[in-house]
Amino acid sequence: MGAREGVEIRLTVDELAARAGVTVRTVRFYGTKGLLPPPELGPRRVGWYGAEHLDRLGLIEELQRQGLTLAAIERYLAWLPQDSTPLDLAIHRALVASWTPETAEELSRGQLERRAGRALSPAQLERLAAMGALERTPDPEVFRVDPGLLPLGVRILDVPIPLETLLAARAVVLEHSRATAHELQRLFRETVWKPYRESEPAPAELERMKELTDHIQPMVAQALVTAFQRSLREELGEAARSVEDAAPPG
Numbered sequence: 001m002g003a004r005e006g007v008e009i010r011l012t013v014d015e016l017a018a019r020a021g022v023t024v025r026t027v028r029f030y031g032t033k034g035l036l037p038p039p040e041l042g043p044r045r046v047g048w049y050g051a052e053h054l055d056r057l058g059l060i061e062e063l064q065r066q067g068l069t070l071a072a073i074e075r076y077l078a079w080l081p082q083d084s085t086p087l088d089l090a091i092h093r094a095l096v097a098s099w100t101p102e103t104a105e106e107l108s109r110g111q112l113e114r115r116a117g118r119a120l121s122p123a124q125l126e127r128l129a130a131m132g133a134l135e136r137t138p139d140p141e142v143f144r145v146d147p148g149l150l151p152l153g154v155r156i157l158d159v160p161i162p163l164e165t166l167l168a169a170r171a172v173v174l175e176h177s178r179a180t181a182h183e184l185q186r187l188f189r190e191t192v193w194k195p196y197r198e199s200e201p202a203p204a205e206l207e208r209m210k211e212l213t214d215h216i217q218p219m220v221a222q223a224l225v226t227a228f229q230r231s232l233r234e235e236l237g238e239a240a241r242s243v244e245d246a247a248p249p250g
Helices: 013-020 024-032 051-065 070-079 086-098 109-116 122-130 150-155 163-198 205-246
Strands: 105-108 134-136 142-145
Touching: 013 024, 013 051, 024 051, 051 070, 051 086, 105 109, 109 142, 109 150, 122 134, 122 150, 122 163, 163 205
Parallel strands: none
Antiparallel strands: 105 142, 134 142
C-alpha cells in the first residue's frame, strides 16, 4: 500500500469514506466500477485502504466538478500509469483543480430569470442551452447554469441568429477546442509529466507543480482568445477582399 512522506495510511472503508467526504456506498460503488483499486485484505477479510485510494477519491471529485461522467472518469483514470503513486494522484488532482472552470449552479426558473434580468420564454431557454449557457435537468423547472456564459448568452438572445446556426457554431467551437485540449494534454504529458515521473521528486514538488499550472492556465486561455481574434480578423479581411475582387468594375 502506498505511503505519504514515509507514513503508511491504513483505513477501513468507513474511515476512508469519512476522510474523503463520501458515503461508504459510494466507495463500494466506485470499486465495482473499477474507479478504485481493491483494498488490501487483512485478517477476517477486513479490507484496508490507503493513501492511493484517498487521493484517487479526491481526483474523482475534481473530475466530477468539471462535469465528467463516470464513464469519462473511468477512461481518464485508465490513461494514468499503472504504477501511479499517491503523490502522482495528488499532483493530478492539483492540476485538474487549477484548470477547473467556474462550477455550474443549479437554479430554479425564477432564480434564473432574476439572474438574467428578464423573463425567459421556452424558445429563449432553448437558445441559451444551444449556446452552452445552461443545461436542463430532470426537473423541468431547474437548470444547471454556467455563471460565466449566462451574461453573454442573455446579451445576444435578441440577435436574429437562427437556432440551427447557434448549434452548428457551438459544435465547431467544441470540436476545435477539444482538439486543442488534446494536443496540449499530449504536450504536457511528454514535456512535464514524463520528466517529473522519471526524476523521483520530493513531495514538495506537488506545490511547485500546482504553482506552475496556476501561471500557465491564464496564459494559455489568453493565447487561445488572442489567436482566435487574429484568425477571425484575417478571415473577415479575406472575405472582404473576395467581395471587392468579385464586384464588377465601376
